Amino acid sequence: MTTEQSASGPILFNPFDPNFRSDPYPVYQRLREESPVHRSPLGFFVLTRYEDCASLLRDPRVSNDFTNSTAAMEEAAKQGIDLEQLASENTRPFLFMDPPDHTRLRSLVSKAFTPRVVEGLRPRAQQIVDRLLDAAVARGEIDVIADLAYPLPVTIISEMLGVPAEDHEVFQDWSQEMARSLDPDFVLPADVLERRQKAGDEFAEYFRALIAKRRLDLRDDLVSALIAAEDGGETLSENELLSTCILLLIAGHETTVNLIGNGMLALLRHPDQMARLRDDPSLIKTAVEELLRFDPPVQLTGRTAKEDIPLSDGVLPAGQQAIMLLGAANRDPRQFVEPDRLDLAREDNRHLAFGMGIHFCLGAPLARIEGQIAIGEMARRLGSPELMVAEPEYKENVTLRGLASLPVRFAAT
Numbered sequence: 001m002t003t004e005q006s007a008s009g010p011i012l013f014n015p016f017d018p019n020f021r022s023d024p025y026p027v028y029q030r031l032r033e034e035s036p037v038h039r040s041p042l043g044f045f046v047l048t049r050y051e052d053c054a055s056l057l058r059d060p061r062v063s064n065d066f067t068n069s070t071a072a073m074e075e076a077a078k079q080g081i082d083l084e085q086l087a088s089e090n091t092r093p094f095l096f097m098d099p100p101d102h103t104r105l106r107s108l109v110s111k112a113f114t115p116r117v118v119e120g121l122r123p124r125a126q127q128i129v130d131r132l133l134d135a136a137v138a139r140g141e142i143d144v145i146a147d148l149a150y151p152l153p154v155t156i157i158s159e160m161l162g163v164p165a166e167d168h169e170v171f172q173d174w175s176q177e178m179a180r181s182l183d184p185d186f187v188l189p190a191d192v193l194e195r196r197q198k199a200g201d202e203f204a205e206y207f208r209a210l211i212a213k214r215r216l217d218l219r220d221d222l223v224s225a226l227i228a229a230e231d232g233g234e235t236l237s238e239n240e241l242l243s244t245c246i247l248l249l250i251a252g253h254e255t256t257v258n259l260i261g262n263g264m265l266a267l268l269r270h271p272d273q274m275a276r277l278r279d280d281p282s283l284i285k286t287a288v289e290e291l292l293r294f295d296p297p298v299q300l301t302g303r304t305a306k307e308d309i310p311l312s313d314g315v316l317p318a319g320q321q322a323i324m325l326l327g328a329a330n331r332d333p334r335q336f337v338e339p340d341r342l343d344l345a346r347e348d349n350r351h352l353a354f355g356m357g358i359h360f361c362l363g364a365p366l367a368r369i370e371g372q373i374a375i376g377e378m379a380r381r382l383g384s385p386e387l388m389v390a391e392p393e394y395k396e397n398v399t400l401r402g403l404a405s406l407p408v409r410f411a412a413t
């Protein structure tokens with residue numbers, strides 16, 4: 001595949017192009033206008049319009065189970081992998097399941113992950129942000145990623161699950177390897193796949209031991225709550241408990257960091273909006289929604305059609321996979337007024353950063369609390385903040401869009 005993406009050249013969705021990584025939005029715009037139901041040479045369809053993405057995410061005729069994808073099954077068969085067997089082992093998280101299994105598991109997990117539990121975490125999140133920012137303010141410099149955006153959600157989700165503090169560091173390494181499990185396999189080189197497999201095995205071993213410990217002695221933590229969760233006599237099996245803990249831990253580690261990082265970068269590049277938030281902290285709720293719309297941490301998700309599905313500009317044939325570019329849908333002028341303008345007070349903002357439909361992000365209330373406190377406090381406490389590099393570097397992930405570091409100089413206030 002060529003990496004050419006010039007204005008006159010062919011429009012391609014090429015997530016490996018470094019220019020694409022630093023600014024995918026011009027490519028998204030061309031796809032949305034010129035080829036909204038785009039057949040990629042990589043064998044899947046790429047959707048960029050809000051209407052198509054939102055309707056497919058809510059369509060009961062799609063599946064999030066890879067065994068329904070003709071391409072995934074053919075590729076696996078070529079490699080001698082028996083995906084049916086893999087699927088039947090049932091170690092996939094419920095994100096990759098369809099009803100009725102998805103419905104049953106999501107409902108059990110929702111019983112442990114209640115709005116009350118999440119709202120109760122606000123004071124702890126504030127305390128962690130205060131401590132991390134005190135240290136940065138004393139230095140006059142901050143790497144937003146390493147010093148705040150990463151440690152905040154990691155500490156919160158690890159504490160929620162009941163992972164002891166001394167194990168948080170080893171979790172970071174495993175989690176970064178595992179975050180690439182959200183990328184399609186074909187984009188990953190062999191060594192990354194191998195490291196991901198190893199991290200997955202180690203993660204599973206760790207949680208198996210933690211679950212066994214909690215079974216003997218239930219505590220006030222999420223692992224214990226998941227063990228105890230029951231619905232009409234149904235409980236989570238051992239494998240379901242394991243895959244759920246790992247899903248929550250990775251989602252808690254690798255997504256909110258990018259909300260805080262991408263959000264701060266957008267504010268640094270729009271000083272008028274940063275000043276607006278500083279002058280009026282009551283804007284923080286709409287501000288975080290706007291930052292999620294403007295540069296979403298999860299850039300894409302996929303679904304497979306179980307039957308032919310008509311779209312705005314063609315049909316998604318049965319057995320074919322569609323990649324929905326959430327970042328493109330969030331900038332669709334058919335849905336958002338002046339979509340390329342960052343407006344922290346934007347009211348009508350039904351963005352797709354957390355998805356839509358039955359798989360809508362279960363952690364959205366937690367991510368929102370963490371994002372509001374972290375971004376709100378940085379806007380308040382970091383006076384005249386300035387980016388210390390012209391072009392901050394992005395991590396290599398395709399599905400998750402986030403910075404490797406974001407160094408900022410400021411005057412303490």
Ligand code: HEM
Pocket residue numbers: 094095096106157247248249251252255256259296297298301302352353354355356358359360361362363364366367
């Ligand atoms: C800003 C941060 C976050 C973003 C942008 C985000 C985004 C998303 C998106 C787009 C989906 C839907 C994927 C699909 O439909 O294929 C999703 C699902 C999910 N998220 Fe998040 N997420 C975030 C934070 C979190 C956190 C903190 C947690 C939990 C600790 C979490 C847990 C989950 C779970 C369990 C699902 C699967 C729901 C289901 O399949 O029913 N997320 N997230």
